[in-house]
Amino acid sequence: MNAIDKYDARAQAVNSLVCVGLDSDLEKLPDRYRRDPSPQLAFNRDIIDATAEFAAAFKFNMAFYEAEGADGWRQLAGSIDYLRQRHPDILTICDAKRADISNTSAAYARAIFGDLGFDAVTLNPYLGRDALQPFLDHKHNACIILCRTSNPGSADIQSLAVGDRRLWQLVAKKVAAEWNTNGNCMMVVSAANPAEMAQIRAIAVDMTLLAPGIGAQGGEVEAVVRAGLNSAGRGLIINSSRSIIFAADPAAAAAELRDAINACRS
Amino acid sequence: MNAIDKYDARAQAVNSLVCVGLDSDLEKLPDRYRRDPSPQLAFNRDIIDATAEFAAAFKFNMAFYEAEGADGWRQLAGSIDYLRQRHPDILTICDAKRADISNTSAAYARAIFGDLGFDAVTLNPYLGRDALQPFLDHKHNACIILCRTSNPGSADIQSLAVGDRRLWQLVAKKVAAEWNTNGNCMMVVSAANPAEMAQIRAIAVDMTLLAPGIGAQGGEVEAVVRAGLNSAGRGLIINSSRSIIFAADPAAAAAELRDAINACRS
Secondary structure (H helix, E strand, O other): OOHHHHHHHHHHHHOOOEEEEEOOOHHHOOHHHHOOOOHHHHHHHHHHHHHHHHOOEEEEEHHHHHOOHHHHHHHHHHHHHHHHHHOOOOEEEEEEEEOOOHHHHHHHHHHHHHHOOOOEEEEOHHHOHHHHHHHHOOOOOEEEEEEEOOOHHHHHHHOOEEOOEEHHHHHHHHHHHHHOOOOOEEEEEOOOOHHHHHHHHHHOOOOOEEEOOEOOOOEOHHHHHHHHOOOOOOOEEEEEOHHHHOOOOHHHHHHHHHHHHHHOOO | OOHHHHHHHHHHHHOOOEEEEEOOOHHHOOHHHHOOOOHHHHHHHHHHHHHHHHOOEEEEEHHHHHOOHHHHHHHHHHHHHHHHHHOOOOEEEEEEEEOOOHHHHHHHHHHHHHHOOOOEEEEOHHHOHHHHHHHHOOOOOEEEEEEEOOOHHHHHHHOOEEOOEEHHHHHHHHHHHHHOOOOOEEEEEOOOOHHHHHHHHHHOOOOOEEEOOEOOOOEOHHHHHHHHOOOOOOOEEEEEOHHHHOOOOHHHHHHHHHHHHHHOOO
16 A cells, blocks of 8 residues: 555545645744744644544645754654654645755655655656656655646746647656656646646546645635546545635634535535 | 855855865764764764865755754754854855745745855756745845756756757746846756756856766766856856765865866866
């Protein structure tokens, strides 16, 4: 059972495609946490307790822990330990968008899959396959490769025309046809453009797609679900970060997203 | 004076274009350091002491510190502090290859330029300009954007044909013509292919290029220097990591590289 199977099993068990994004920016935490000696860890514990029953995955955004230095790293490790102990069947994603030459990528893989113990990591394709191979070689972990991102300027490079295709289409094709030999690849596909997600689904028929951009980034649930589900009615991880974790009632926000997604799946 | 000016001043003062890459992989450190409670910090201090007089820049490879968790991060911060206190005029580069959506990139910029206090950072262009903007907005720091990397599989994406050009040529053009409005961009250009470096020099006439791939990665000094220098005889940062830091005599290795480079500049 690799990390993708783990996600599928959890998604089925709790009937949810929701990923809760722990973008636990210290500056945005409610005041009551900021007085805690481990504010990010205390906040994450509460969010995990409140939302786990609605979540098939949790995604940790590395930047917000690195911004707090060694102490942030310690709180990240504590948060992932807490999640793993209480909910070992929930997929854990390290949103790090890494890629480097081989011995360096091997060190990142050691940090993320080994030391921190994540199930999955987000990766950047610009350096090519061999830069990702040290991650891909971890057959039981999942490699979630950036294909089409949700930021306004994503077209600068991703939409350049390569022959009669866009670069993001070429990346989708390479990942699906060439880089996924261990069956442990997924792709990041923005929820902001369902028409493009449908094209990527046509290229990567069975793969699982991680869709950020719901909520704070403006994606609409129904269009994303219709465009992104595979023929088995799954293969989609829908992430929401700030719209859940900074909601007045995070549990209600997570339940609402789960229900909105499921309403489009039936 | 921004970080690029800082580099130029130091390069002129010590007559060197050498960057020493602190890829201080714990597993590769000599035994005598591995018994130290802070092995990476102890090793880095010795390498800095031995090689600083020959160095215009030091580059810290984040992966090898992250691989040791919070303790690695602490040793990274200690190493950069040590370097800054003893040699405040040497350019410090964080080799992190980051890029993410805007609020996330802002958190990375806070970590790297703020908390750690680096002068410069390496960045990945795949997400487009707006993803790099939070870094670019730090006008006194330098943003070193990946253009052409030195790994064998770099052609997978970077060499795709976009019209009558390669993707890496388009990236070079975008960085030089559009993304460098604050005058604080550099580019990463592999030392492994001097003909391509010459093409990038023709696109980015005055920009400073960071060339990894000398030494362990096989690049040849003379061809790189001839292809990469700008018309003022500078604009080039030549990095060597393992070939210097794991040499029997790191000072001699750094001096030898400086001299080999300078022999091609006269």
